Amino acid sequence: MRAPDIETLVTVGRPAISPDGSFAVFATSRPDLVADRSVGQLWRVDLPDGSPRRITRGVADRSPALSPDGSTVAFLRADAKSRAQLFVVAAGGGEPVQVTDLPGGVTDLSWSPDGTRLAFAARVPEPGRYGTVEGRDAAAEPPRRITGVRWHANGLGYLDRPTQLFVVDAPPTDAEPFYPPAPALDDPEKRVVAAEPTQLTEGDTGWSGVAWTADGSELLSVPDVIEDDRRDLRDRLVAVTIDGGAQREVLSEDLSISEVAVAPDGAVFVLANDVGSEGTDFVAPGVALFAVESEGPRRLTDAETIDLGEVGSHISFDGDDVLVQDRTRGRLRLLRVTRGGAVTEVLGGDLEVNGHAVARGRVVASVASSESFGELILVEGGAARTLTDFGAAVRERAIVQPVEHEIPGRDGYPVHGWVAVPEGEGPFPVILQIHGGPYASYGVHVFDETQVLVDAGYAVVYSNPRGSAGYGREHGRSIRRRMGTLDYFDVMDFFDGVVAADPRLDGERAGVMGGSYGGYMTAWVIAHDHRFAGAIVERGFLDPTAFPGSSDIGSFFGQEYVGTDPEQVAAQSPMAVVGQVTTPTLVLHSELDFRCPLEQATRYYAALKAQGTQAEMLIFPGEDHELTRAGRPQHRVQRFDAVLEWWSRYLPAEG
Template sequence: MRAQDISALVSVGRPVLAPDGAFAVFAISRPDLDANRDVGQLWRIDLPHGTPRRLTRGIADSSPRLRPDGEVVAFLRADGKGRPQIFVVRAGGGEPVQATDAPLGVGGFAWSPDGATIAFSARVPERGRYGSVEGLDATAEAPRHITGIRWHANGLGYIGDRPSQLFVVDAPDADAEPFYAPAAAVRPEGEDAPKPRVVAVDAEQLTHGTASYGAPVFTADGGELLAVVDEIEDAARDLRSRVAAVSVDGAGKRAVLERDAGLAVNEVAVAADGTVFLLAHEVGAAGRDFVAPGVGLWLLAGDGLRLLTDVESVDLGEVGSHIGFDGDDVLVQDRTRGRVRLLRVTRAGEASEVLGGDVEVIGHAAAAGHIVAAVATPTSFGELLLVGEGEPRTLTDFGARLREAGIMEPVERTVTGRDGYPVHGWVVTPAGDGPFPVILQIHGGPYATYGIHAFDEMQVLADAGYAVVYCNPRGSAGYGRAHGRSIRHAMGTVDFTDVIDFFDGAIAADVRLDGDRVGVMGGSYGGYLTAWVIAHDHRFAGAIVERGFLDPVAFAGTSDIGSFFGDEYVGTDPQAIAAQSPFAVVSQVRTPTFVLHSELDFRCPLEQATRYYTALKRQSTPAEMLVFPGENHELTRAGQPRHRIERFAAVLDWWDRYLPAR
């Protein structure tokens, strides 16, 4: 595939199933170059043999949730000001009706058990901020008084002056008469013209104060909402979560889980019988140990917490991983060796595989004996599968355009490293006999993973004539907690040798790979390790350091996770930090280096790039820098499509100059 073919990267979101299993609803999303944004709609497919069809025709409809009776779908759609609001539509189709008018848009939401109301979370702006006063722009707002350890978040910005609160709203009638704008008229003196309405009733705010509340979940009786509570700490980051139950009738709230439980909670889910389950991980006595977190499935009962999965071997922490229910059993997503499989877990803690093989499960749903799963595969960015007895059946073919664009399927390899440790990864090679120049790609995280899904980064490089080598070194996810924790306070050690040993082993195993023409690149933690590699290994013709974690000292005071990330990964001793810091060894870099970054990256702030680039220039190392306006840390995954294309063009131009393929 070529850069412009990113429009063929159609992803499938978490599906929902009708209570009788008769149909599924799901959202798709893809980059659109002309619109310069991600676009997508809701789709419906009747089971088991229906044909997928569009249910809505919005620009970017997402997050469908079926009313408990299966007759109506609630979903998120941007309103006229670009704010995500809840809309409802008949499950068979029709014109959606707007249900909310939140000033800064809606976060998570849920139907009540009786289908009469919808609960949601939404950020509430401090008076005078974020357009709450007409004509007052951001530059004229009052200064922000910050007293806590956190003040901003990547992809959002400031957080203390817009906490997320819980609301409930009566679900609108999906067949209701639409609203009409009032016509101009002469009115009695002092009487204002009526404002056009967009919702039938205003939402009721249930929580107040400075704490933020996560996506709400109704209790089985519908009387309370369960939500994770986030409070900005005064002095030190504390990852331990509180879960509160908030009464929907305004009677107050109660604690369901306190911080002394020692858990960071990713998700709360309630089974039909009222049992509460959590996706969560232990964070240690200090509340900050998040390295290779070991996310597990927990049952929260009257007699306390019970862990149902083995966190040393089962990892439920993949982005988008969630809890589903199939009768009394729980469905969860386990990432392992570049795949994400679907597991069934009983309340006794017995786990069995429901869907495995060469898939990455993105989301799932179960009802009336049916299970559907949204997955990515080596030849598709997203499909919907029907899972049952026998082989899973693919219900969609969104990957057709991607296959037409051209996909080189990766070859999976395991290389034994210098210390005997097995390093697992893949090689993508262009068509032909070679010899091909080789690029070593390094993933972010570090507790993340390269997987088997079709990946535009590798495919675009392969189309341009490069072999691409990539692996999951120690520090990565999907190989057990010991693998992930092995670089804690030891970054740039076994992770460095693992990527180099895999690189050398892959080249040795394939005569088409030219070991004399090589480059290296990576983003985030991959940017860190790329910068570390070129300070210690000078064979590479060029390097690309993207959105990197490059200076742990500066990171602590600038990143949205700076108050704990560096402390946990590189420690707090100055000498130990320096021994793991790319900035401390930048003087050793001779490799021509291209530094890529985004202006609004608050995860690895722009200062990380500018300091590193300046150091390279001062010592006369060939270096260039490219900074993307309006983008954050997610540029390569969720940035403006035109910026993504421009980034690919810059990457290919760099390699054409320093590592020409032809």
């Protein structure tokens, strides 16, 4: 697989299934180099034996939701100004009808139980900002007054456009089209939409989630109030009435809520984690399934051993049972949880379940595997069958299947990971890859980062050391306030173990690279081990001292992971040991990265240059922390080009 082949990486989004289980709808997305953006449409597949077919032809259609009678699909589509708007289309396909035209764009959507209305969330900018006045750009906006501990977010920017809740009548999909009005002096701002939405909330509080109560009278959502003086990750669950916007509190505990869902019988469930009485204990959070009852939340899954916290994890219902996805050892499996807390596996194996839906005993799931970035699978009667073949194009690129290993560390602790090796006898130069997080993990899906390096002639070693997700909370919390200790030992011990066991791996020719926490760990490695011919430090958490005042998670992340005592922080800081680095280092970063801000890179790079260490820095304009996963496709290819060029200089692959 080569860098331009990222165009073959087709993602299958969270599916929707008709109430009678007769068909499913899902969205695909893939990078397109010509368009220089992610592109995708909605697809329909009739169950159980149909072939998938496109039902929309937008540039980037996503987030399909089927009406309760299965006749209509609501979804999001970007308008001419790249703002996500709400559309509806007949479930069999046709010309979509635009429902909203909001300056801040739509973020969430949900059908009312009777199918007559749609609830959605949308960012509401202050008048005069974010293009609300034609011809007035950001440089002409008034200053922003900031009084809270949070003011920006990666991938968004400033937080001065809170997400508000709306409802709108669902328009018929077969009505006569609406037509753009001619210019008029008395109404120059008239919008062209099928219906005018009603705004239910207002003010500085933002809202997350739009779940209807079973009777259709309220929306359940999580308010987000920016704190005045200290970060608090505890959430409240609030019901907002459809008629009038009155609010009542449903849940207020020491929980951080990531998903809210209402069962057909009206029972309320959340995915949430306990953040303690101080409201900031988020390290290896232990996201679990809770039933929200009159006495309070009742935990249904064991947070110590079952991890429901993967990005995109959600809830679906099969009768009285709840389906959720659990990350474990680089996999994501689909679980069934009864209301009594009994847990069984619905779909597992060497795959990652990224989304699911269920009706009439049929489960559809979007999955990734070692041979495909995304497929739709049908589970029925205990058997699983793949309905799509989007991975065919990537398989034609001769992808290599990584080999799984478990290596005992120096203290006997088992370290789990993989090795991907080019075809042939070698010996091949070896690149040690380190993932971000820390509470994240490498998985079994096709990974372009690894495949491109293997194609260029490198063996790639990567593992999930202590601190990673998917091995229980104790594994994840073991590096809290001692980063660069157990995690460093595990990364190096796994590397040494697999290199020693495989004569195809040339341990004398090695490089190291990683992003985010992986950038932290790469910088830590080259300060303490000088065997590597070169290093790539990408979007790294490099200076914990500067992090609190610059990162969008600076108000709690560093304090929880490295502590607040200056000596303790310095003992875990790559900047504190940068003077020990002699390895040639490429520093990669993005201009709009607010998670690990650009100054983390520039301070580190400046220190390397000042002490005479060979170093270069590459900064990508307009990109944020998600460059390698969701950046402009051309930037992603240019990054790969820079990575391979760096290795060709400092770690050439012979032949």
